[in-house]
Amino acid sequence: MSVLETKNLGISFGGLQALEDVHFSIEEGEIIGLIGPNGAGKTTVFNLLTNVYVPTAGVIELEGSSIIGKKTYQITQNGIARTFQNIRLFKDASVINNVKIAMNSQMKYSVLAGIFRLPSYRREEKAVSQRAHELLQVFNLDKYAHDYARNLPYGQQRKLEIARALATNPKVLLLDEPAAGMNPTETKELMETISLIRDKFKISILLIEHDMNFVMGICEHIVVLDYGRIIAEGTAAEVRRNPKVIAAYLGGE
Amino acid sequence: MEFFSQIINGLGIGSIYALVALGYSMVYGIVQLINFAHGDIIMVGAYMVFVFLVSLGIPIWFAVLGSILFCGIAGVVIERVAYHRLLVRDAPRISLLITAIGVSIFLQNLFQLLFGSDAKSMPRMFSFSPLQVGGLQITSSTILNIIVSVIMMAGLQLLVNKTKIGKAMRATSEDAGAAKLMGINTNTVIAFTFGIGSALASVGAVLYCNTYPQIKPTMGGLLGLKAFVAAVLGGIGSVPGAMLGGYILGVAESLTNAYISSNLTDAVVFGILIIVLLVKPTGVLGKNTREKV
Amino acid sequence: MADMSKKKKISYAVNLAIVIILYCLLSLLISQGLIDSYLSDILTMVCINVILAVSLNLVTGLLGQLVLGHAGFMLVGAYAAALFTLHSGLPLSVAFPIGLLAGGVVAALFGIIIGVPALRLKGDYLAIITLGFGEIIRVIANNLTITNGAKGLYGIQSLNSRHDLTAMFSYVFFIAVFVIFVSFTFGTSRHGRAVIAIREDEIAAEASGINTTYYKLLAFILAAFFAGVAGGLYAHQIGIIDPSKFDFNRSTEILVMVVLGGMGSITGSIISATVLTILPEALRGFSSYRMLLYSIVLICVMLFRPTGLLGRSEFSLKKTYEKLMSKRGNKSAAGKGD
Numbered sequence: 001m002s003v004l005e006t007k008n009l010g011i012s013f014g015g016l017q018a019l020e021d022v023h024f025s026i027e028e029g030e031i032i033g034l035i036g037p038n039g040a041g042k043t044t045v046f047n048l049l050t051n052v053y054v055p056t057a058g059v060i061e062l063e064g065s066s067i068i069g070k071k072t073y074q075i076t077q078n079g080i081a082r083t084f085q086n087i088r089l090f091k092d093a094s095v096i097n098n099v100k101i102a103m104n105s106q107m108k109y110s111v112l113a114g115i116f117r118l119p120s121y122r123r124e125e126k127a128v129s130q131r132a133h134e135l136l137q138v139f140n141l142d143k144y145a146h147d148y149a150r151n152l153p154y155g156q157q158r159k160l161e162i163a164r165a166l167a168t169n170p171k172v173l174l175l176d177e178p179a180a181g182m183n184p185t186e187t188k189e190l191m192e193t194i195s196l197i198r199d200k201f202k203i204s205i206l207l208i209e210h211d212m213n214f215v216m217g218i219c220e221h222i223v224v225l226d227y228g229r230i231i232a233e234g235t236a237a238e239v240r241r242n243p244k245v246i247a248a249y250l251g252g253e
Numbered sequence: 254m255e256f257f258s259q260i261i262n263g264l265g266i267g268s269i270y271a272l273v274a275l276g277y278s279m280v281y282g283i284v285q286l287i288n289f290a291h292g293d294i295i296m297v298g299a300y301m302v303f304v305f306l307v308s309l310g311i312p313i314w315f316a317v318l319g320s321i322l323f324c325g326i327a328g329v330v331i332e333r334v335a336y337h338r339l340l341v342r343d344a345p346r347i348s349l350l351i352t353a354i355g356v357s358i359f360l361q362n363l364f365q366l367l368f369g370s371d372a373k374s375m376p377r378m379f380s381f382s383p384l385q386v387g388g389l390q391i392t393s394s395t396i397l398n399i400i401v402s403v404i405m406m407a408g409l410q411l412l413v414n415k416t417k418i419g420k421a422m423r424a425t426s427e428d429a430g431a432a433k434l435m436g437i438n439t440n441t442v443i444a445f446t447f448g449i450g451s452a453l454a455s456v457g458a459v460l461y462c463n464t465y466p467q468i469k470p471t472m473g474g475l476l477g478l479k480a481f482v483a484a485v486l487g488g489i490g491s492v493p494g495a496m497l498g499g500y501i502l503g504v505a506e507s508l509t510n511a512y513i514s515s516n517l518t519d520a521v522v523f524g525i526l527i528i529v530l531l532v533k534p535t536g537v538l539g540k541n542t543r544e545k546v
Numbered sequence: 547m548a549d550m551s552k553k554k555k556i557s558y559a560v561n562l563a564i565v566i567i568l569y570c571l572l573s574l575l576i577s578q579g580l581i582d583s584y585l586s587d588i589l590t591m592v593c594i595n596v597i598l599a600v601s602l603n604l605v606t607g608l609l610g611q612l613v614l615g616h617a618g619f620m621l622v623g624a625y626a627a628a629l630f631t632l633h634s635g636l637p638l639s640v641a642f643p644i645g646l647l648a649g650g651v652v653a654a655l656f657g658i659i660i661g662v663p664a665l666r667l668k669g670d671y672l673a674i675i676t677l678g679f680g681e682i683i684r685v686i687a688n689n690l691t692i693t694n695g696a697k698g699l700y701g702i703q704s705l706n707s708r709h710d711l712t713a714m715f716s717y718v719f720f721i722a723v724f725v726i727f728v729s730f731t732f733g734t735s736r737h738g739r740a741v742i743a744i745r746e747d748e749i750a751a752e753a754s755g756i757n758t759t760y761y762k763l764l765a766f767i768l769a770a771f772f773a774g775v776a777g778g779l780y781a782h783q784i785g786i787i788d789p790s791k792f793d794f795n796r797s798t799e800i801l802v803m804v805v806l807g808g809m810g811s812i813t814g815s816i817i818s819a820t821v822l823t824i825l826p827e828a829l830r831g832f833s834s835y836r837m838l839l840y841s842i843v844l845i846c847v848m849l850f851r852p853t854g855l856l857g858r859s860e861f862s863l864k865k866t867y868e869k870l871m872s873k874r875g876n877k878s879a880a881g882k883g884d
Binding site for chain 2: 667669673674805834837841844
Binding site for chain 3: 050052071072073076077081082084088089090091092093097100101102104105107109111114115116117121124125128164165167168
C-alpha cells in the first residue's frame with residue numbers, strides 16, 4: 001500500500017479548472033519531484049493534500065484512508081507536513097520555539113500542568129527541548145536556537161521551515177520550492193540534508209522545485225504538471241527527454 | 254395597505270443607511286479596513302449643517318453644500334493623519350483597527366467638548382406636502398431620502414465606471430500593487446475614496462436630520478453601526494451591495510417597528526449582523542476572497 | 547525544581563522577594579493609617595486594572611486578536627460575585643472568595659458562548675462582534691430584574707472593616723500577582739507557544755498540527771475568566787454595580803493600557819495599568835478630557851510606536867543588569883529570543 005495516493009484529483013475555482021485528473025502515489029521512502037511551468041497547479045496540489053482547499057473531484061488517501069474533509073491540523077497530526085512557497089515562519093518566536101511549536105501535538109500535559117509547572121510539564125518540556133535541539137543540529141541550525149526566527153538569513157529560514165515540518169513526525173513531507181533563492185553551495189547542502197532525513201527518518205518526500213539539477217539529482221520519480229494536468233511522469237532521464245515536457249517549458253512549437 | 258406604507262418608510266430610512274454604507278464599502282474595498290470612524294462623520298456632517306444653518310444663519314443650500322465639502326475634506330484629512338502612515342507601512346490589521354477606534358472616540362469627544370453632550374434641535378430643512386399614491390401617504394422626507402439617495406448612487410456608479418479616477422479606484426481595489434505599477438497614484442486614490450465616502454455620509458446626515466431633527470455627539474454610533482450592518486449584509490466592498498443592504502435593513506427595521514416592537518429594532522439589526530457574519534460573511538453580493546497560500 | 551538552572555532559581559527568588567516585600571510594605575502602611583483610605587482605594591484599583599490589562603493581553607497580545615468587549619465580561623463577573631455574596635447566606639469571608647470564583651466561571655461561560663461563533667471571524671469582524679456582545683450584555687443587564695435593571699446593584703459589602711483595613715487590598719494584590727504568574731507560565735508553556743503561533747501565522751500554525759479553534763478559545767476563555775474575577779473584586783470594592791460604568795469606554799480604557807504598555811508584554815501591561823490608574827486621579831481636573839486624551843494616545847502609539855512601550859519583551863531586572871554589565875565589556879546584544 002502506498003503511503004500517499006491520489007486518484008482523479010481535481011479542483012475548479014468558479015469555472016476555472018485548476019487541476020484535473022491528477023493521480024500519483026508515493027511509496028515509503030520515495031522522493032518524488034513535482035515540476036511544471038509557473039501556474040501549472042503544483043502548490044494547488046499541496047493545498048489540496050493539506051485541506052487548504054477542498055477538492056471538487058477525486059480521492060486522497062493516506063495509508064489507505066481518505067483524508068478529504070479532515071481539518072488541516074488533523075492531516076498534519078495524521079502524518080502529512082508541509083513547507084510553504086513564501087516562507088511562513090513564526091517570525092517573532094525563537095528558532096527553537098518554531099520547532100517546539102510543531103511538536104505540540106506530541107505533548108500531552110494539560111493547561112493546568114503548564115500553568116503550575118507540574119512534573120508532567122517539566123518532564124515533557126525537557127524531552128521536547130532535547131529533541132528540538134537534535135533536530136536543529138541535523139540542519140546546522142542549533143547555534144541559532146535562541147535567536148528570533150526573523151533574524152535568520154534567508155537560506156537558514158528555509159531550512160528552519162523544513163526542520164519545523166519534520167518536527168511533526170510526518171510520514172510524508174511536502175516541500176514547496178525548498179531551494180528557492182539558494183546559491184549552488186546551499187543547494188548542494190540541502191540536497192544532502194534531504195537525502196539524509198529521508199534515510200534517517202524513513203519518510204517519503206514530495207517536492208516542488210524549479211531548479212532542475214536539484215530535482216534530477218535527488219528525485220527517484222518525477223511528475224510533470226501543466227495547466228492542471230499531468231503531462232508526463234517517470235525517472236529523471238525519461239522526463240528530460242519527453243517532448244511534451246520540453247514543449248511545456250519552452251512554450252510549444 | 255398599511256404594510257406597503259411600512260415598506261415605503263423602510264425604503265426611506267434604508268436610503269440613508271445605503272448612503273452611509275457606501276462609504277464603509279468603498280473604503281473597505283480599497284484598503285480592506287472597516288473605518289470605525291465613518292459613523293462619526295455623520296455626526297460631524299450633522300453638526301456642521303447645524304453650525305452653518307443655525308449658528309451662522311447661512312441659507313439652507315449653502316449650509317448643506319458647506320457641510321458636504323467640510324466632511325469630504327475631513328475624510329481626507331483623517332486618512333492622511335491617522336491611516337496613511339500605517340497603510341504605507343503595510344502595518345498589521347490590528348494597528349489600523351485601533352487607530353480607527355481612536356479616531357472615532359476622538360471625534361465623539363471633541364464634538365462633545367465643543368457643543369455639549371445634550372441633544373440639539375435642528376430646524377426642518379426641506380418639507381413639502383406628502384404624496385398620495387392610491388391609498389398610501391408618503392411623507393416628504395421619505396420621498397426626499399429615496400430620490401436623493403438614488404441620484405447619489407447613480408452618480409457614484411457613473412463616477413466609478415465612466416471616469417478616469419473611477420477606473421483608478423477600481424484598479425486599486427483589485428490590486429493596489431499592480432495599480433501602482435501601472436502609474437496610478439494609489440495614495441491620491443485612497444485619499445479621494447475617503448473623501449467621497451465622507452461626503453456621501455454627510456449627505457446621509459442631512460437627510461437623517463431632515464427626518465429626525467435632533468443631533469447629539471453620540472448619534473454617529475448607532476447610525477454608523479446600522480449602516481455598517483447594511484454594508485456587511487449587502488456585501489462589504491460592493492457598491493450595489495451597500496445599496497441593497499441599506500434598503501433591506503431599512504425595511505426590516507420598519508417592519509419590526511410596526512409589527513413586533515419598537516424596543517427590539519436595535520436587537521433585530523444586531524441579530525442580522527450576527528447571522529450574516531456567521532452564515533455568509535461576504536454578504537449577499539460580496540465576493541469570496543481567499544488568502545493565497 | 548532540581549533541574550532548573552541556578553540563574554533561573556535566583557530569578558524566581560528575587561521576584562518572589564520583591565512581591566513579598568512590596569506587599570508587606572504597602573499593607574503595613576495601610577494598616578497603620580499612613581496610607582489613607584483614598585490612597586488605598588487607588589492602590590486597590592491599580593491591582594484590579596492590572597488584572598484587567600494582563601488578562602486582555604492574553605487575547606490582544608498573545609493571541610494577537612482585537613477584542614472589544616472586555617468590560618462585558620467584567621460586568622458579568624461583577625453581578626455573579628455580588629449576587630452570590632448578597633444572597634448566599636454565608637459569612638462574607640467565606641462567600642467572598644467563592645463569589646469571586648463564581649464570577650470568573652460565569653464570565654468564562656459567556657466567553658465560550660461568545661467565543662465559539664465569534665472566533666471563527668477574522669480581525670475586523672471579530673472586533674465588531676465582540677464590541678456588539680459587550681453592548682448586548684450591558685443592555686440585557688439594564689433590563690433584567692435579577693440585576694435590578696439600570697439602577698444596578700448596591701449594598702455590596704466590602705471585606706474591609708474598621709479593624710482590618712487591608713483585607714480588600716490583600717485580596718486584590720495577591721490575585722493580581724496570581725494572574726501575572728498564570729499569564730507568564732501559560733505564555734511559556736506549550737499552550738502559550740501554540741497561541742503565539744496562531745498570532746504569528748495562523749495558516750502555518752494549522753499546518754504545524756495546532757488546533758487553532760481550540761487554542762483561540764482557550765486564550766479567550768482564560769481572559770474572560772480573569773476579567774470576571776476582576777469584576778467581582780471591583781463590585782466589592784466600590785460597593786455598587788452601575789451597568790453604565792461597564793460600557794465601551796471602559797473596554798477602551800483597558801485596551802489603551804494594553805496597547806500603550808505593549809501588546810504581548812506582561813510587564814508593559816502592569817506598568818501602563820498602574821500609570822493609567824494613578825494619572826487620571828492625579829489629573830482630576832482634566833477628567834472631561836480623559837477619553838479625548840486616550841483616543842489621541844491610541845492614535846499616536848499606533849502611528850509612532852505601534853509596539854507600545856515595551857513591545858513584546860518583558861522588563862527584566864536580569865536583562866537590565868546584563869545590559870549594564872555588557873556595556874563595560876565588548877559583548878554585542880544580538881536580538882536574543884526566548
